[in-house]
Amino acid sequence: MEGIVMNLRARLLSAVILIFLSFPAVAWTPDGPVRIVVGSAAGGPTDSLARLFVETARSRLPQPVVVENLTGAGGNIAASAVMRARPDGRTFLLGYAALVINKLRGDPPGAVDPVQNLMPVARLATSPAVVMTRASSGIMDFTSLAARLRANDAPSSWAPPLPGTAMHVVGEQFLARLGGQAEMIPYRGSSALLPDFLAGRLTFVCDNPTVHLSYLQDGSTRALAIAAAQRSALLPEVPTLTELGLPGIDFTSWLGVLAPTGTDLAAIAAIADIAKASVSGPEAASRLAAIGLEAAPTGSAEFRDLIEGDLIRWKPAVAAVQGQMQQ
Structure with missing residues (x-):
């Protein structure tokens, strides 16, 4: 009898998991407008990519989604603003590989570490x-x-x-x-x-x-x-x-979405799903190619591993160039 009960419980648990997985990834809902902070000026490739992402986000989220351009310091001003934002799932950064170089150079002072000070959500695209x-x-x-x-x-x-x-x-x-x-x-x-x-x-x-x-x-x-x-x-x-x-x-330079540390994992998963959808399909590929980008979506864990690898792999070369510049 006990074995039958345990078997029924296992089947019930499996059914619950399958039902959960059958729901769309965007089960999370923000409690207010969502802003995507971009560290470059309007009209450039990073800004254009952000607006492509926002188009998909607006079609999937009930709250308004806006782009905010905060330029300067190689993207560090925008990254710092997102780092300081409340981790409530309403602020995200459209960042790029310059964040890695900034951190390794230590320039500007207090450069944001893209994995220690932020949460990688999803890579969107690359450019060689x-x-x-x-x-x-x-x-x-x-x-x-x-x-x-x-x-x-x-x-x-x-x-x-x-x-x-x-x-x-x-x-x-x-x-x-x-x-x-x-x-x-x-x-x-x-x-x-x-x-x-x-x-x-x-x-x-x-x-x-x-x-x-x-x-x-x-x-x-x-x-x-x-x-x-x-x-x-x-x-x-x-x-x-x-x-x-x-x-x-x-x-290869990457461009992707990052969030304030401590952002709820449900929000991270939902935004990662939106990110992947925003750069998928032939129309997105054509729009990206027109601005010199290639679609390269990843999940959160893969994106984090990629950035951590860049911080290690690029360190000697960046140090060598800094030495040359100081001579």
Whole structure:
């Protein structure tokens, strides 16, 4: 008799679990408006991704969902605001890989740690680091760029979008592994370096493809290599540095949702589900590709593991670049 009762209890428990799992992930409901804080200006790729996410969130949540742009300090102002927010499931950050670099550099002072000071919710998308030249430079491929930088028989220069950023780290690693030389020219963002790059005053740039897509597509510039573990769907014909004999240089930038520490796990699960839905499907893929991004949704645990790995993996390279900048 006891065995029959236990069997019935087990069956009942299994039925309850199945019923629970059959409900939509968005069983949680916020008790007020939800804000998505973005650390970049309106109209840029990160802001555009946030608004794509918000479209889905508005269709699934009964409360208003708004985007709030808090720019400055490489995204740290926005991250700090979210870190200090109440963990009530009503404030989230649309953050990016610069948070890792900021923390490793210790700049700005008090830079937010994306796993110690925040809760990773879901990665949404990625964007590769790309080595590019001007099409009329005479540099036809990676081999000819490598030969020029190694020979050092003519002045060469290059630029990341900002000194000390992930793209700066990639470029310095690239040059060191290649055994080449080029002067790094500092700029204040991708849009700032673009005129000099198009005018031929830079031998190459290392940047995310976002602001460069139209010039790559019309043939004004040429992508030579991607610093990623695998080729990008954005530029499928462009080989990785690993394929070109320089393995281990992988600085793919991520963009994802993070929350204040202590946010309820039901809210985290619901927002993670919305995040995945927002970048799924061919329409989302097309909209992302237009701003230089690829859909790459993950759950909370996977996103946390990814960021923790970045904090370990990028530390030596960031330290090396800091040492060079201080010389």
